[in-house]
Amino acid sequence: MAIRTATKKREVAVTSDLYEVLQPFIFVTRAFGFMPIVCKKKVLGFVAEWSIGYTIYSYLLGLFMMFVSMNGLHEDFHQSNSVRMGNTTVKYVTLIDLGEVIVTVFIGIVATPFKLKHLWKILDCFHKIDNVLPQKKIKEEQRHTIICILIAIGCVLFVLTYELYLWGEISNRSGLLWVFMKRYFILFSTYFMVFIQEMPYWNFTRLIRKRIEALNHALDAGLEIFKSLTKLWITPIKTNKKSNSSNFGILSHQRVVNLMKVYELIGDSVDATNDFCGVSILFIMFSCLLHLVVTPYFLLVEVANNGYFIFIFLQFSWTMLHCGRLMVIVETCQYCLDEHQKTVDLVFKLLSCELQEDVKDQLKVFALQLSGRKVRFTSFSMMKINRSLLTAIGGSITTFLVILFQFGSVGSDVYYSRD
Structure with missing residues (x-):
């Protein structure tokens, strides 16, 4: 029930x-x-x-x-x-x-x-975004x-x-x-x-990035059309005639409104992804931290005691695997954040153009929306998942390894019997 x-x-x-x-x-x-x-x-x-x-x-x-x-x-x-x-x-x-x-x-x-309502939100947002900006390939x-x-x-x-x-x-x-x-x-x-x-998290994050890329493509296409019409977009000829709205192709007032709705849906999908995967990703990140302490510990013990190569290679493989799972999560989120920054840059570039008044006013509202509704990947707001997390985890790993080596002696039987 x-x-x-x-x-x-x-x-x-x-x-x-x-x-x-x-x-x-x-x-x-x-x-x-x-x-x-x-x-x-x-x-x-x-x-x-x-x-x-x-x-x-x-x-x-x-x-x-x-x-x-x-x-x-x-x-x-x-x-x-x-x-x-x-x-x-x-x-x-x-x-x-x-x-x-x-x-x-x-x-x-x-x-x-118990988190499926957030999954429905993710899929519903994707459905609505794709109706405005259809995915290709x-x-x-x-x-x-x-x-x-x-x-x-x-x-x-x-x-x-x-x-x-x-x-x-x-x-x-x-x-x-x-x-x-x-x-x-x-x-x-x-x-x-x-x-x-881990798969749902980095797959949904990648799909969000694809939709931000589609949004950026639409904005960039509008910028390119404007540059081709004015030849030099920094010093264009200003027009106030609303009838010329079609001259700017996809950058009509209604188009900008639709793109703002798309961005709002992207923000909703990010929040829903954080909520849907929040519990799992919190434990997974703790798992990464723990295993990146324990596995290098066993690796260093093997190296320090002239251990067998097959076991050194085993611990090295585990260390690389855990580094890989951490990097997949962090880099997938970081690529999405980088793509979001491109959205901000494109909107401000468009604001530098002498666009039609109603379009420019709507772009100003879009800029406010971007500054107020930022894309953030978190787990219960306890940690932000971006590249800065790698620095924090790296420092923690070093500290725990020092404590672990001080806690127990490094003997030849610390991992397995050599008899």
């Missing part, structure tokens, strides 16, 4: 073009419990709606993954034949490291059905989405499979291969799911 209340609006219209772009990552995230919706074919396109069946599937999957993963972690922590926790320091570091993954995935699955965009998803999944599977193989070999030498697989296989699968959990 609570879920039904939280998802009062249970469906939203989606154009065929938008559905083609959304389909790949909806399919992937839904399979892992993070998108309990279905898209049904209608006469004029598609309708996305909440699915009770997929919600039940998501919750059952989340409960299964959490309980089995926690049981395996608990068993390895307390048993004398521990596979990965032979050292006291490593016990607690690994417990926090892997325990956080379980919590992040479970909370992401549980929270999503849909097939190319769909192909780009599929390639990005495949690359992300491929990188994660490579590192996870590599680690599973190495620890499997070590366990097999001690006759504990079955014990290791029983304790860690589902946990590794949960680890894979935390990377899938």
Whole structure:
């Protein structure tokens, strides 16, 4: 009943073009419990709606993954034949490291059905924007989405499979291969799911950027038309005749009003994305910080103790993977912010032109709208997601690494037995 209340609006219209772009990552995230919706074919396109069946599937999957993963972690922590926790320091570091993954995935699955009203808002905004500024190269965009998803999944599977193989070999030498697989296989699968959990955020952010680019293209086209008419746009001939509005092509008064509506919808879609992914992205960013402390710690321990190259490469791979997931989130948001800044620049360039009075007055209102309604990617207003976040995280990682090395001695058995 609570879920039904939280998802009062249970469906939203989606154009065929938008559905083609959304389909790949909806399919992937839904399979892992993070998108309990279905898209049904209608006469004029598609309708996305909440699915009770997929919600039940998501919750059952989340409960299964959490309980089995926690049981395996608990068993390895307390048993004398521990596979990965032979050292006291490593016990607690690994417990926090892997325990956080379980919590992040479970909370992401549980929270999503209660956030679907924000998903409907995102899709509704995209639908309205595309009616004014239709998206181009849909097939190319769909192909780009599929390639990005495949690359992300491929990188994660490579590192996870590599680690599973190495620890499997070590366990097999001690006759504990079955014990290791029983304790860690589902946990590794949960680890894979935390990377899938990020996909809605960076996909929606990229789609927002595409619509800002379309807005900028419309503004830039108007600027180019004006420059071609006046030859030198800095010193044009001013006209006050409203009948000449069509001379400036897309920069008529009504066109500027429509572009302002588009920008308002873009702002709404950004806010809805922050709300829809807010819980997940908060835990994901904490996950990135935690793993970028723990993984370099194990990497430096291996290097300091002349460890085996295969384990040094493993920890290096994990470090690069976690850096990559952080960079994907931050850079996707930053590219969107950079595109928004181009919108501001274009509007002010147009204000420098001697445009028709009604058009120029409307552009002034547009400029006020841009200054008052800025694009911001946040998580519960606790952090702004842009490149400045990388500096903050980098400083925190350095501090925690120093504390971690002072807390525990760096011995040759800190990570695994060398016997």
